[in-house]
Amino acid sequence: MKTDELLINMGPVHPSTHGVLRFKLTMDGEIIRNCEIVMGYLHRGTEKLGEMKTYMQFVPYTDRLDYMSAFANNYAYVKAVEELAGIEVPLRAEYIRVLTLELNRIVNHLVMIGSLLLDLGASTMIMYGFRERENALALFDMLCGARMTFNYIKPGGVREDMPEGFIPKLNEFINDMDKRIDDYEQLVSGNEIFMGRMKGIGVMSAQDAINYGMTGPSLRGHGVNYDIRKLEPYSVYPDLDFKVCVRNECDSFARYMVRIDEMRESLHILRQVVDAMPPAKPASQAKYGIAPMTGAPTAVSTYFPRIFTPPPGEVYSRIEAPKGELGFYIVSDGTIKPYRIKIRSPSFCNLTAIPKMVEGLMIPDLIAAFGTIDVVLGDVDR
Amino acid sequence: MLFLAMWTGDIMFANAYELIVFILNFIGIYEPINNIFKTLGIEYILRIIIVFAEIAVLLVFALLTIMFLTWMERKVVAMVQARYGPMVTGPRGLLQPVMDGVKLIGKEDIIPAKADRWVFTLAPFLVFIPALLIFIPLPFGESLIISDLKVGLLYLIAISALSPIAILLAGWSSNNKYSLMGAMRAVAQDISYTIPLALSAIAIVLFTGSLSTVDIVTAQNGTWFGFIPKWFIFLQPLGFILFLIASIAEMGRIPFDFQESEQELVAGFFTEYSGIKFAMFFLAEYAHLFSVSAIVVTLFLGGWSFPYLSLLPAAVVPLISLGVFLVKTYAVIFFAMWLRHTVPRVRIDQLLNLGWKIMIPLALLNLLVTGFLLTIGVFQ
Amino acid sequence: MTWITRNWTMSGIIKGLIVTMKHMLRVGNRPTVTIQYPYQKMKVSPRFRGLHAVDENACIGCGICEVNCPNGTIQIVKYKTRWYPQVNIGMCLFCGLCVDVCPMNAMKMTGNYELADYSRESLVYGPDRLLFNKEVKQ
Ligand code: SF4
Ligand code: SF4
Numbered sequence: 001m002k003t004d005e006l007l008i009n010m011g012p013v014h015p016s017t018h019g020v021l022r023f024k025l026t027m028d029g030e031i032i033r034n035c036e037i038v039m040g041y042l043h044r045g046t047e048k049l050g051e052m053k054t055y056m057q058f059v060p061y062t063d064r065l066d067y068m069s070a071f072a073n074n075y076a077y078v079k080a081v082e083e084l085a086g087i088e089v090p091l092r093a094e095y096i097r098v099l100t101l102e103l104n105r106i107v108n109h110l111v112m113i114g115s116l117l118l119d120l121g122a123s124t125m126i127m128y129g130f131r132e133r134e135n136a137l138a139l140f141d142m143l144c145g146a147r148m149t150f151n152y153i154k155p156g157g158v159r160e161d162m163p164e165g166f167i168p169k170l171n172e173f174i175n176d177m178d179k180r181i182d183d184y185e186q187l188v189s190g191n192e193i194f195m196g197r198m199k200g201i202g203v204m205s206a207q208d209a210i211n212y213g214m215t216g217p218s219l220r221g222h223g224v225n226y227d228i229r230k231l232e233p234y235s236v237y238p239d240l241d242f243k244v245c246v247r248n249e250c251d252s253f254a255r256y257m258v259r260i261d262e263m264r265e266s267l268h269i270l271r272q273v274v275d276a277m278p279p280a281k282p283a284s285q286a287k288y289g290i291a292p293m294t295g296a297p298t299a300v301s302t303y304f305p306r307i308f309t310p311p312p313g314e315v316y317s318r319i320e321a322p323k324g325e326l327g328f329y330i331v332s333d334g335t336i337k338p339y340r341i342k343i344r345s346p347s348f349c350n351l352t353a354i355p356k357m358v359e360g361l362m363i364p365d366l367i368a369a370f371g372t373i374d375v376v377l378g379d380v381d382r
Numbered sequence: 383m384l385f386l387a388m389w390t391g392d393i394m395f396a397n398a399y400e401l402i403v404f405i406l407n408f409i410g411i412y413e414p415i416n417n418i419f420k421t422l423g424i425e426y427i428l429r430i431i432i433v434f435a436e437i438a439v440l441l442v443f444a445l446l447t448i449m450f451l452t453w454m455e456r457k458v459v460a461m462v463q464a465r466y467g468p469m470v471t472g473p474r475g476l477l478q479p480v481m482d483g484v485k486l487i488g489k490e491d492i493i494p495a496k497a498d499r500w501v502f503t504l505a506p507f508l509v510f511i512p513a514l515l516i517f518i519p520l521p522f523g524e525s526l527i528i529s530d531l532k533v534g535l536l537y538l539i540a541i542s543a544l545s546p547i548a549i550l551l552a553g554w555s556s557n558n559k560y561s562l563m564g565a566m567r568a569v570a571q572d573i574s575y576t577i578p579l580a581l582s583a584i585a586i587v588l589f590t591g592s593l594s595t596v597d598i599v600t601a602q603n604g605t606w607f608g609f610i611p612k613w614f615i616f617l618q619p620l621g622f623i624l625f626l627i628a629s630i631a632e633m634g635r636i637p638f639d640f641q642e643s644e645q646e647l648v649a650g651f652f653t654e655y656s657g658i659k660f661a662m663f664f665l666a667e668y669a670h671l672f673s674v675s676a677i678v679v680t681l682f683l684g685g686w687s688f689p690y691l692s693l694l695p696a697a698v699v700p701l702i703s704l705g706v707f708l709v710k711t712y713a714v715i716f717f718a719m720w721l722r723h724t725v726p727r728v729r730i731d732q733l734l735n736l737g738w739k740i741m742i743p744l745a746l747l748n749l750l751v752t753g754f755l756l757t758i759g760v761f762q
Numbered sequence: 763m764t765w766i767t768r769n770w771t772m773s774g775i776i777k778g779l780i781v782t783m784k785h786m787l788r789v790g791n792r793p794t795v796t797i798q799y800p801y802q803k804m805k806v807s808p809r810f811r812g813l814h815a816v817d818e819n820a821c822i823g824c825g826i827c828e829v830n831c832p833n834g835t836i837q838i839v840k841y842k843t844r845w846y847p848q849v850n851i852g853m854c855l856f857c858g859l860c861v862d863v864c865p866m867n868a869m870k871m872t873g874n875y876e877l878a879d880y881s882r883e884s885l886v887y888g889p890d891r892l893l894f895n896k897e898v899k900q
Contacts, residue, residue, distance in 0.1 A: 008559050015648060030563075030730060057832035060857035121636050121727030124782060127463035131795050138807075145809035145871070151857040159862065163809065176791065183792075187781040190774030193637055193725050196732055306830075306863065363646045364729045461786045464794045724782045725775055 019377030035355040042381040050341035063149035066379035071104040072321035074153040080317040080328040093157035102266040108322035116371035156304035198253035202369030213349035216324025221255030223248035228320040255372040347379035449479035458719040489657035501555035506662035508548030513669035523704035534595040546572035553651035564650025567640040574737035579628035581745035582621040599685030613684040675714040813874040818893040821868035827860035846889035
């Protein structure tokens with residue numbers, strides 16, 4: 001009998017490509033022989049936009065890169081600007097930043113696990129994840145007045161100090177989350193069908209993973225102890241006690257478990273941050289709306305001029321975003337706008353490993369492996 | 383009178399037709415009507431009318447059940463997922479299925495340009511009609527059965543085996559790769575799961591010696607030691623588990639919903655369907671859910687029988703037994719829904735492995751042991 | 763043959779079923795947090811960045827907000843003998859930069875987030891819809 005290879009276009013509109021991504025699959029029956037990734041459907045020219053805006057104006061645009069972890073994007077960009085200009089940040093601001101970053105990591109992993117399970121057909125986990133995320137978003141809302149696009153971390157500090165009643169709510173959230181993560185583990189991690197779908201699927205050697213430029217939890221599932229918070233400490237991370245979660249199995253299940261471990265670790269960090277938070281000066285308790293205008297130093301931000309012209313030069317700064325290494329490369333020519341901005345986004349680099357990962361597997365495995373890579377298309381296409 | 387005769391027992395009817403005739407007789411209008419038809423020489427018309435009345439009742443029942451099931455599914459999902467589910471139309475969203483129906487009927491009925499139009503149109507009917515036909519030999523309660531076929535069980539398995547053909551037609555005629563793959567998967571799955579399904583049902587037949595569903599239910603009447611109901615689940619635990627898994631696969635629900643595999647194949651074999659045709663697949667799915675659960679109840683959970691049901695006055699037994707049957711069926715349906723929203727989907731090769739390498743050998747083993755134990759007379 | 767070495771007691775699935783059952787019966791701290799939107803509304807924080815509001819007495823029409831808006835959302839227009847900002851909500855990021863830079867603290871953002879409208883024109887909020895009078899408000 002004559003058989004033919006079947007070409008399937010998975011996407012750009014498909015339930016489980018997390019947005020507009022296209023896989024060109026060459027199938028032999030149910031087996032994937034070749035997988036080609038076609039991206040760029042969500043290209044918005046963010047890097048170019050950055051060259052059109054002043055340093056301050058570009059911050060809200062970074063929110064829209066990886067909208068699941070907007071704080072990390074804010075921070076990565078702001079950190080680059082601060083390094084460029086040599087701005088010192090008040091300690092309290094740094095603690096608030098770490099607090100938001102870790103909270104954001106939890107939110108990101110909740111969504112990642114939820115959508116992974118949704119891709120596998122279990123629709124319940126995402127609802128639980130979103131319920132907890134809702135609480136976290138309420139915290140974000142209290143903190144910065146927006147639920148997803150924060151524009152909270154600004155060069156020189158953060159926009160406003162924490163409002164009253166924030167820390168008790170945060171503590172409540174942290175205590176809740178402990179039990180909720182136990183629930184997730186019971187619901188998901190031990191499930192035989194889930195293990196059958198994840199264990200031994202999407203295997204790739206650590207060497208290959210490094211060669212493809214994978215970073216973040218996805219890489220740590222391959223047994224590589226690589227975490228920029230430890231390797232190139234920034235902010236107040238050196239003062240905090242946390243461990244890097246690594247799993248050695250190199251498969252989808254390991255990548256998933258790293259996320260669960262990281263959520264617990266983030267809770268641990270959050271507790272320390274809450275304890276170690278430097279006290280606020282009374283002046284910084286200003287309510288929204290009568291906050292001091294940009295430029296004036298407050299308890300949570302140093303002086304940042306309204307017309308900001310950094311010295312000519314270039315800087316590359318990277319942080320450990322929830323999805324991996326997020327780097328901003330900024331070239332300044334001494335004017336009010338950057339000369340060039342380049343974003344090294346974790347989703348893009350991690351995504352390129354997919355074809356290698358799924359060769360010889362089936363469509364369901366492609367979806368499982370793709371889910372564990374944790375990609376946000378806004379981050380891939382920029 | 384007759385009522386007293388019923389009260390004291392002994393009157394049982396083979397099927398709903400006889401029950402209707404009895405009730406008409408009881409009210410005292412059967413004879414006059416029958417005489418009218420007799421004088422016209424067309425008594426068979428009366429019979430046809432009664433049968434049509436039965437069918438109408440069944441259809442209404444089936445549609446109401448399906449509508450209720452869609453509502454229930456949403457509510458159960460919502461409860462599992464800590465949500466509310468439909469709340470707006472009607473009390474607690476009870477009228478939501480009606481609204482859904484209105485919406486689906488109002489949708490444009492799209493036929494893809496390169497589809498095989500005739501097969502594409504035929505397939506939804508081929509799915510929908512067997513789903514209703516399954517209801518015929520289901521014993522809803524004492525005397526409440528459309529027709530007590532001598533080969534009831536065989537009929538049930540045969541009719542439910544029709545649906546893969548229709549699904550294949552739907553998938554193939556859509557001229558869509560996802561549909562085709564969904565259809566292929568559905569057929570592979572149905573073939574591999576009908577076998578353990580039938581094998582574990584045969585183990586029941588060894589006990590009853592009859593394929594008639596009524597016989598199977600009556601065989602489960604009564605108790606052991608006065609409190610354990612004589613249901614086959616206690617005699618056939620392995621058979622029950624196999625049958626349950628196979629029937630969940632047969633219903634095509636997560637963890638075995640390969641015909642749809644929403645996240646993999648968009649919507650599987652009905653990717654290209656819309657409007658009223660889509661509604662038919664949808665209705666058939668829920669009709670299937672009900673009927674397969676009803677079969678599980680009939681075979682393993684005692685059907686409409688319940689310990690000490692015979693102590694009740696015979697006049698109310700049909701109603702009570704209907705209630706018992708529905709409660710049991712909805713319990714099974716609830717389990718299916720609960721499971722659906724707890725576990726992920728298995729992979730197609732894992733599913734086939736499970737079917738061919740584990741369930742069929744186990745079902746054969748179950749059959750062998752049952753037959754052996756029956757032959758040496760353990761159960762007599 | 764790896765599938766045969768798996769755990770066939772399905773204890774993991776049963777545990778999962780217990781978790782979902784606990785949620786169904788709302789045992790422990792497992793609440794429903796759904797907000798039935800058109801009937802109930804979410805309580806947003808006082809800092810929420812919704813529709814703008816401009817203090818009629820404080821605004822001096824300096825246009826600093828116009829310059830600093832990353833999207834060119836704001837235009838300074840003439841209204842009742844003075845100049846005030848006009849905000850095109852359709853282009854707004856709700857980033858709050860205009861609030862930060864206002865030298866007179868005239869620009870504010872309210873908790874109003876229900877901004878959908880039927881036409882693009884009605885998304886342009888002129889001073890007549892943005893202005894508020896601080897004395898009257900307090
Ligand atoms: S709102 Fe503030 S920044 Fe804008 S024109 Fe008025 S005073 Fe100037
Ligand atoms: S919130 Fe941001 S985008 Fe909107 S008007 Fe103010 S500065 Fe412009």
